[in-house]
Amino acid sequence: MIRDITIGQYYPAHSPIHKMDARVKLLITFLYIITLFFVNTFTGYAFVTVCLAAVIRTSNVPLKFMLKGIKGIFIIILFTAFINVFMTKGENPLFQWGIFTVTLEGILLAIKMCIRLVLLIVGSSLLTLTTTPIQLTDGMEYLLRPFKKIGVPAHEIAMMMTIALRFIPTLLDETDKIMKAQQARGADFDTGNLIQRAKSLIPILVPLFISAFRRADELAMAMEARCYHGDENRTRMNVMVLKTSDYATVGLIVIYCAAIFVLRFAAAQFSFIW
Amino acid sequence: MSIKINHLTHIYNQDTIFEKKALDDVSLEIEKGAFVGLIGHTGSGKSTLIQHLNGTISPTMGEIILDGENIHKDKTKLKEVRQRIGLAFQYPEHQLFEMTVYKDVAFGPNNMKLSEEEVDKRVKEALQTVGLSEAVYEKSPFELSGGQKRRVAIAGVLAMNPEVLILDEPTAGLDPKGRDEILYAIKELHQKRGITVVLVSHSMEDVAKLADRLIVMHKGKVAMTGTPKEVFAHGEELEKMGLAIPQISYVLAQLRKKGYSLPDDIYTVEEAVKALYAFIKKEGEA
Numbered sequence: 071m072i073r074d075i076t077i078g079q080y081y082p083a084h085s086p087i088h089k090m091d092a093r094v095k096l097l098i099t100f101l102y103i104i105t106l107f108f109v110n111t112f113t114g115y116a117f118v119t120v121c122l123a124a125v126i127r128t129s130n131v132p133l134k135f136m137l138k139g140i141k142g143i144f145i146i147i148l149f150t151a152f153i154n155v156f157m158t159k160g161e162n163p164l165f166q167w168g169i170f171t172v173t174l175e176g177i178l179l180a181i182k183m184c185i186r187l188v189l190l191i192v193g194s195s196l197l198t199l200t201t202t203p204i205q206l207t208d209g210m211e212y213l214l215r216p217f218k219k220i221g222v223p224a225h226e227i228a229m230m231m232t233i234a235l236r237f238i239p240t241l242l243d244e245t246d247k248i249m250k251a252q253q254a255r256g257a258d259f260d261t262g263n264l265i266q267r268a269k270s271l272i273p274i275l276v277p278l279f280i281s282a283f284r285r286a287d288e289l290a291m292a293m294e295a296r297c298y299h300g301d302e303n304r305t306r307m308n309v310m311v312l313k314t315s316d317y318a319t320v321g322l323i324v325i326y327c328a329a330i331f332v333l334r335f336a337a338a339q340f341s342f343i344w
Numbered sequence: 345m346s347i348k349i350n351h352l353t354h355i356y357n358q359d360t361i362f363e364k365k366a367l368d369d370v371s372l373e374i375e376k377g378a379f380v381g382l383i384g385h386t387g388s389g390k391s392t393l394i395q396h397l398n399g400t401i402s403p404t405m406g407e408i409i410l411d412g413e414n415i416h417k418d419k420t421k422l423k424e425v426r427q428r429i430g431l432a433f434q435y436p437e438h439q440l441f442e443m444t445v446y447k448d449v450a451f452g453p454n455n456m457k458l459s460e461e462e463v464d465k466r467v468k469e470a471l472q473t474v475g476l477s478e479a480v481y482e483k484s485p486f487e488l489s490g491g492q493k494r495r496v497a498i499a500g501v502l503a504m505n506p507e508v509l510i511l512d513e514p515t516a517g518l519d520p521k522g523r524d525e526i527l528y529a530i531k532e533l534h535q536k537r538g539i540t541v542v543l544v545s546h547s548m549e550d551v552a553k554l555a556d557r558l559i560v561m562h563k564g565k566v567a568m569t570g571t572p573k574e575v576f577a578h579g580e581e582l583e584k585m586g587l588a589i590p591q592i593s594y595v596l597a598q599l600r601k602k603g604y605s606l607p608d609d610i611y612t613v614e615e616a617v618k619a620l621y622a623f624i625k626k627e628g629e630a
Contacts, residue, residue, distance in 0.1 A: 081361070082361065083361075135360070247433060247438075248438070248439055250395065250400040250401075250433065251431075251433045251436065251439040252439060252451075253400055253426060254398060254400065254426055254430070254431040254432075254433070254501065255426075255451055255452035255455060255500055255501065255504065256423060256426060256427060256451075256452050256455030256456055256504065257451075257455060258423070258455065272441065273439075273441050273451065276441035277438055277439050277440065277441050280438075280486075281438055
């Protein structure tokens, strides 16, 4: 039941995307998210979708697995569509219903917003699906290095992220176990009103917190016992090296960004909404 | 009351790359009043099997029959099934959460919506059975020793008056004293209250001493079943599965190798003492 949660899950497979340098992947995702907000035409979205589809295809991650992530935010997408349909003012009203006016612009905007959300989520989930948490934090630490000069504790942030990511599955497992154990004692989590349900969480949360603190304490002790003292003079086990393919990818993404801008300004030039 | 398992198969994460077959076509029967020892290497499917018995997980295929009825047929009755079949998970003390020992043990009976007097009676009975005195009733469960915590947790399951008690490695991580206390309490329960017990254990000594029937799991299947004597007679096969026979049996085997004529079907220390005593007495007479 609780195991079905796939946030930040890694999907082991062999693909060029999996082998790509984590730093490059992080930067690409970052650029992808920013440029997605420049897209404002259906032609633009079609272009992004085709590119993303090609990347997903190369990544060997089953589409079914990716779409599972969208299921969780379906409500948010629906809500966005709803707000956009009813709250957008425009010149082409289609019909009116009380204080709500549905316009052609509203419907088009709602569709675009939904496409943007789905592309955003699928695109960024591709990062965690194809990169192990360790690679991801390593990459993040590297990218944060320039900010060290202004006092950003890059290594500590990366270490905290590693630990947090490492403990997500452990704590999920633990929650599952505790739920089952309390169910064995007749606990009921699925029925009753809101207050009863909130109350029924206590038998799960108390043991969960106690175990989280115990684990944190044990981990801190184990790290100290192995003389961990942060970033100073620390060498890495996996040195990240950019390969030719990584440079090629950077080239591709530059072309991609250029295409997005061209599409955007072409649209402005000819002022078509499609 | 008997539990029957028919062709039970369980697959975790079905249809994903994380797919894992934990149980493969398991058929078993647990008779009323039996003391069953469930042994197997880590990952052999023991924990998955016992979680099916009280319906905390549902089978991928197959069924669990309790008194002639499939426990998943009527989902509203699952709560009743969980009351009749008490399951104490591994490290049950990690599930303690109340302010006092008394309140924690009362959690189960309170969930059954029993009257206050009945709850009180059951809590006191359960704590007594596991050998905890009234001095600890109002203590916080978190100030107790490891063995005491474990006993409070088991009392929490017992207070629901189950007909079957399933224990997943009740002695794991305990010191010898704590271990003996738990095992003694379980033995008492079985003998005095006639409760059916399923004991999952890694200790061959414990199951040899306590169980009257053993089930050996290997790679999700039932590899062997029978009395401890029958099962432990297949020492080599057990070793191939990453298991063993009780330590004392190895001692006697060594002695036999040295030429002492001792019986080869001894699996508990008590039996060994008797056999050795008889042997020495016989030698002395000769």
